Amino acid sequence: MKNLPIDDFDIKSFQDDLISWFEREQRKLPWREDRDPYKIWVSEIMLQQTRVDTVIPYFRRFMEKFPTIEALADASEDEVLKAWEGLGYYSRVRNLHAAVKEVEEHYGGTVPDTPEEVSKLKGVGPYTAGAILSIAYGLPEPAVDGNVMRVLARILSIWEDIAKPSARKVFEEVVRKLISRENPSFFNQALMELGALVCTPKSPSCLLCPVREHCRAFREGTIDELPVKSKGKKQKQIRLQAAVLEDEDGRILIHKRPDKGLLANMWEFVQVEESTVLPARQVLKDYLGDVFKIEAALETEHFTEIRHVFTHLIWDIRVYHGKILNQVQETNELKCVPPDEIETFAFPVPHQKIWKAFREQAKSEKVKDIKG
DNA sequence: AATCCGGGGGC
DNA sequence: GCCCCAGGATT
Known part of the structure; x- marks a missing residue:
């Protein structure tokens, strides 16, 4: 005893x-x-x-x-x-x-x-x-x-x-x-x-x-x-595809998550879960294609990969860059905002990482242009 | 009783 | 990597 x-x-x-x-x-x-x-x-x-x-x-x-x-x-x-x-x-x-x-x-x-x-x-x-x-x-x-x-x-x-x-x-x-x-x-x-x-x-x-x-x-x-503590089970892995999308005025498309569940009411760049059946990028293009005309920029390779570990799941996000050619109908959940206003919205850390990577990528593109 | 819900720091 | 952290709500 x-x-x-x-x-x-x-x-x-x-x-x-x-x-x-x-x-x-x-x-x-x-x-x-x-x-x-x-x-x-x-x-x-x-x-x-x-x-x-x-x-x-x-x-x-x-x-x-x-x-x-x-x-x-x-x-x-x-x-x-x-x-x-x-x-x-x-x-x-x-x-x-x-x-x-x-x-x-x-x-x-x-x-x-x-x-x-x-x-x-x-x-x-x-x-x-x-x-x-x-x-x-x-x-x-x-x-x-x-x-x-x-x-x-x-x-x-x-x-x-x-x-x-x-x-x-x-x-x-x-x-x-x-x-x-x-x-x-x-x-x-x-x-x-x-x-x-x-x-x-x-x-x-x-x-x-x-x-x-x-x-x-x-x-x-x-x-x-002591103390005795049993171990939890391991996280589920989820593959996501996200896109930083710019409209013709250079504003960025952001999305507000639902008011329940994971990261409720936080803002994010558009993202969808990757299909195990369709080829890479197809899911994202299909998803976005319903709403937007997306320029061929989305055909280029993803510019960064983000891994984010939560308590109960792991996100692996491939992030693409694209341009929206038509007018975006804004709603409560969907906005286009100027790049310098992005940081006034509450983003979860994985999407802060996306924004950081995007800006660094854009910077290096500029350097290339100057050199070229 | 299990599961869901973030993110960071220490080792 | 793994563990853990001044836990609570939902199912």
Whole structure:
């Protein structure tokens, strides 16, 4: 029996060692400057599946642009998406935007402070609810993320598979038993900070650990076996053909993705999935040919290939260059924009790479012209 | 319970 | 390459 009860565990001593370490060693972070629930909330959404160092510049820019709940509620979705461009998991910010409007309308602009109300907000799950309630309001609610599961799995020698959704509840019950009633905020933050700075996934710094004496895995030599985490399956590969298309005025054709699913509401250059049957480029030409007259430029070879790895799939994109000879009928999803305005739209990273490659290719063409 | 949903950094 | 990251919504 490896999952031991926590009877022989000195909770008070553990809390003291953990919290006093946090008071000494915590990093200075922009969302720790005050206890504004709005800032705590935004930071927690940004930090979902995203490292602190990545989040910091986004957080600063976001707060400059949308300093209050009211400012964010009044912004347009395109503006908000643009501020999130490059951070990934874009439904986070669309949900945040909707939730902030909800708070503005139904809670008079004040983030609610009960588990029931906070949890109802879009994009606020068990972790984020606990984080807001404990950090912003000082309530003893668990905030169990990947760090907390790793740290507690080691300290208490818990052999649950932390990749399984059911594991989170086990750890929430553990936190309810361990959490400091005097300082729930620092207790929760300290567990996460410890996971980020000391009790790391690989080669943890046990010799520097403030709670080493409380750690069963350290005592029993099982640090490298804990936590137990099953592996996910590998990504599906998708071949795409994309085109940077210019109209006769040199404007670029861009397309807005549907409001659900992958990269919802983000802009992109036109692209289609490659057929396994038809020869290269034929699919793209057929697709575009229904709508546009495409000049022979599309007959030339693709000018770049982009590989982009997502969590659950891999895009391999061949990118062509073409010219549109007829008038483009613009819609909400289809626009022609001048090249210098491309960067005002929110593009996913793979299509930012396409634009970068396109400009460099155009530059080298120019050099050739001059030399020729 | 599985699957979907981004992107980057560390090794 | 592989792993993981201050997870949540949908099915």
